[in-house]
Every structure is written in structure tokens, then in C-alpha cells.
Amino acid sequence: MKARFKKLGIAENxxxxxxxxxxxxxxxxxxxxKYLHERQINGYVPGNQFRSRDARFARAERQYGTRHQNLPGKGWKATFPASKFQFDPVTLSCICTNGESLTYQGQREAENGKVRAHFEGRLLQCRHxxxxxxxxxxxxxxxxRNGAGRQVSFTIKSKGQPNYTDWMKHRVDSQLDKGIYSHWMSVVEPVFGNIGTTKRLNRFGLRGKEKVQGQWQLYCLVHNIEKLTNYGQLPA
Known part of the structure; x- marks a missing residue:
């Protein structure tokens, strides 16, 4: 992707x-x-089970539908859930909804045997x-001075061991980032729908890598011409 955008003159990096x-x-x-995290690439790659963790899907609604509801008669009120916080299990850091870094308070094993990383907002941060x-x-x-800031915790895979898959899972599940990944379906899938269904390229009519590549590029060329006609040229 980096080489392609550089060659087209859209962006050096x-x-x-x-x-x-x-x-x-x-x-x-x-x-x-790990590649995305170490190079600080702002990527979103969901795992196979990401739909089952999303309350917008029927299965997740049945499984988790009542988990985060307020308890009646207990004096609880609706507050920002942990999913609104940006948690990085690799660096064990957490950013609140106001963009402030929370203080890492350590890891503790819960009753169900899972390890949770705990964070707390500093008093001056939360106070103002x-x-x-x-x-x-x-x-x-x-x-x-004897009070406490906002406290939040997250489940991590294993104590003391950074896990890049968990890092991505928290990114994809975050309410702040769900909308970003949803654009993937609206950008990528229509391309296959247009070429495969509208233009009926269900199979290649030629043999050999070079001939197949030529046929594929011809269909892509027509698809891109249609985009230019309908939406205009991409600004450099």
C-alpha cells in the first residue's frame, strides 16, 4: 500500500x-x-469472533444483552463503559474519553480466573x-484529596505477557473505533459486487498468469473509469 500510494504521487508515506x-x-x-503496533500504523483487523462480541448482532444481543444494563433500585446511573476507553494491553496504557492517560494500578486475578488490568484517573484530571x-x-x-478518580479495568490474556491480538481486539470493540471499521465493507465489498455480479466476472476465460492478469486489469480499468465518471478524479 505504501509503495502504491507513493508511485501514484498521492503520498510519500x-x-x-x-x-x-x-x-x-x-x-x-x-x-x-505486532507489525501494525510496532510501526504505529493505525490499523483495524477484526478476528473471527468480533461479531459475537458486538451487541448490534442478534447472537451478541441474546448473549450479552443484559450484561451492561443498570441495576434497578441500586442507585446506579449510566456512565461511560470501558469500551469507550482506549486500552493497549501491550504497553498497559489507557486513554479516557477526554484524551487523558489513566494511571496503571496493576493486575489482579478475578474470581473467574481471568486476569484484569486496572487503571484509575488522577484526581486533578477527573476533578476538572x-x-x-x-x-x-x-x-x-x-x-x-482522599477521593478517587474514574476506575476502569480490562481483561487481558495472561499476566505480564503483552499480546498484540488482545490489543487489536480492544481497538475493534471500542465504541470509538467501531465506526471506522464499518467503512471497510462500504469501500471494499461494492468493488467485488460490481465486478463479479454486475459485470459477471465469475470466472476467468483465459489460462496462464499473464493472460489472467490482463483480463483482471481490463475489468479493473472499466470499474475505475466508472468511478471517475460518477465521482470525479481523486485529488492528489
Missing amino acids: IYQQGTFVTADTSFANEANM CPKKHRCMQNPASADH
Whole structure:
């Protein structure tokens, strides 16, 4: 992708310009996630089970539909869920909805045997935060020195071992980032629909790599001409 965009004169390095990179589940493996993380590429690659964790799908609704509802009669109010926080299990860091870094409080094993990483907002951060009444159950607790800021925790795969797949899972599941990956389907899938269904390229009519490549490029050329006609030229 980097070489292609550079050759077209669109960008010398697309990754340094805040470009989002999306891919389907066939690219979801630990090595690819590590590559994206180490090079600070803003990528979104969901795993095979990402739909089952999304409440918008029927299966997830049946399985998790009541998990995050407020408890009636307990004095609980709706606050920002953990999914709105940006958690990185590799660096063990967490960014709140106001863009502040929370303090890492360590890892503890829960009753179900899973390890959770705990974070807490600093008092001065939460005390003057304009979102504290929507983020904290008791916003007044940040107003005195013996109080506490917003606390949040996340499940991690194993204690003390960074996992790049978990890092990507938290990115894809985050409510802040779900909308980014949803654009992948609207950008990529219509291309296959147009070429395969509308133009009826269900199979290649030639043999040999060079001939097949030529036939494929011809269909792509027609597809791109249609885009230029309907939407105009891509600005450099």
C-alpha cells in the first residue's frame, strides 16, 4: 500500500498522515498485529469472533444483552463503559474519553480466573474534567484529596505477557473505533459486487498468469473509469 500510494504521487508515506488501514479477518494473526503496533500504523483487523462480541448482532444481543444494563433500585446511573476507553494491553496504557492517560494500578486475578488490568484517573484530571458527571458514579469523590478518580479495568490474556491480538481486539470493540471499521465493507465489498455480479466476472476465460492478469486489469480499468465518471478524479 505504501509503495502504491507513493508511485501514484498521492503520498510519500500514507501512515504518517493519519491514514486508517482496514483488513478482513483472514489477516488477523499475532504477527500482523505486532507489525501494525510496532510501526504505529493505525490499523483495524477484526478476528473471527468480533461479531459475537458486538451487541448490534442478534447472537451478541441474546448473549450479552443484559450484561451492561443498570441495576434497578441500586442507585446506579449510566456512565461511560470501558469500551469507550482506549486500552493497549501491550504497553498497559489507557486513554479516557477526554484524551487523558489513566494511571496503571496493576493486575489482579478475578474470581473467574481471568486476569484484569486496572487503571484509575488522577484526581486533578477527573476533578476538572467536563465529562466527569457522565463518566463517574460519584463525581464528588474527585473533589477531595482522599477521593478517587474514574476506575476502569480490562481483561487481558495472561499476566505480564503483552499480546498484540488482545490489543487489536480492544481497538475493534471500542465504541470509538467501531465506526471506522464499518467503512471497510462500504469501500471494499461494492468493488467485488460490481465486478463479479454486475459485470459477471465469475470466472476467468483465459489460462496462464499473464493472460489472467490482463483480463483482471481490463475489468479493473472499466470499474475505475466508472468511478471517475460518477465521482470525479481523486485529488492528489
